Amino acid sequence: MVVRQHHLRAPETKLKFDGSYRVNPPDIDVYAAPQDSGTPPRALYLHVPFCLHRCGYCDFTLVAGQDDLVPAYLQALTNELDQLDDSYEVDTIFIGGGTPTHLSVEQLERLAGILFGRFTLSSGGEFSVEANPDGLSDDVMKTLVGIGVNRLSLGVQSFDEEILRTLERQHTPDEADDVIHRAIGTFPQVSLDLIFGVPGQTIDSWTTTLAAARLFPIKHVSTYGLTFEKGTDFYRRLQRGHIHATPDDLERDMYAAAMAQLGSSGIPQYEISNFAQPGSECRHNMVYWQAREYFAFGPGAARYVNGVRSTNARNVTRWINCWLKQEAALQEVEQLSAEEKIREAIFLGLRLVEGISIDSFRDRFGSNVADIARASAAQHLDGGLLEIADSHLRLTLEGRFMADTVIADFL
Ligand code: SF4
Known part of the structure; x- marks a missing residue:
């Protein structure tokens, strides 16, 4: 069967193991200073759970149409970061979502203030932010550059209007085109996310999208095969027979087309779902695949510190309400055994x-x-x-x- 990689971009759900997490062992402080190796993680993930609209296929941790929660979210985030008893320098920062750029300029600046109250980015460090083309203004882009962002990951998904409609995306191909041009003129690194295996998508539609992406001087592309996650609108429609999954052989052809077209444009595959010009690989995501440790904050965020993997509550309002009361909001915590660390290093490294x-x-x-x-x-x-x-x-x-x-x- 063709590998069916969901459109996952952030670690909040990227690392799915075997479901064997124990819940909230009382004896593990997931915010404790690093002890084992004495070397704190050099990577930081921060989850921003706000979107304009929940796309029908999306099962990320987020709320749509609840922007009134942003101030409480920022306060809760402050409280969560205050759990750290030290400040740390990291080599990579990744702000994912949700749609981080859904926040206003003032809210983004406040977010940066919270972040840099505890962390510094090393010289030459990578600072990525996820963004969607809809409504991405020059002001927001300038604000991101002002806080040090040097890599923008754009959720373009398709250059086919019909496919964008099916996905319930809020932008058109023309808007994506405009935003990509402006982003390329603003950030040193721009990456595009594209989705294949969308109901109704033909191989021609997909290869046309790949060809459109190749017209930009882009050095990094992520391609994800759509999956139907339980609890999503797409999943319900699939169950009722209202939409149909892409046949395996067509999905395989689409994946092969991405490898061939991007590879021949000097953007070879370096990971199951990722393609980059050599030297432009996402350094932050490499931390995950190399099974190295990282900090993470925000609802649904998953961290790996001191040999412990833990995931925050995925319910956004629960996470906010807990942290407003200075209570940790954890969903899953697991202390990895030596054997589990080895197995993880293999399945991530492969x-x-x-x-x-x-x-x-x-x-x-x-x-x-x-x-x-x-x-x-x-x-x-x-x-x-x-x-x-x-x-x-x-x-x-x-x-x-x-x-x-x-x-x-x-x-
Ligand atoms: S914009 Fe992205 S994160 Fe937000 S609902 Fe759509 S797919 Fe999910």
């Missing part, structure tokens, strides 16, 4: 096209990566879905189409 360095893995974990889950590794090495090349264990080209299946075997 998402990277270069795969997992056998030497680095041995240095870090003291074991040979191919010996972990030996039966699964051998089966996929024999079946041509995994390979060992250049001292790395990695998915073959065919394996990338089956990534979900192969990676699941290492869980």
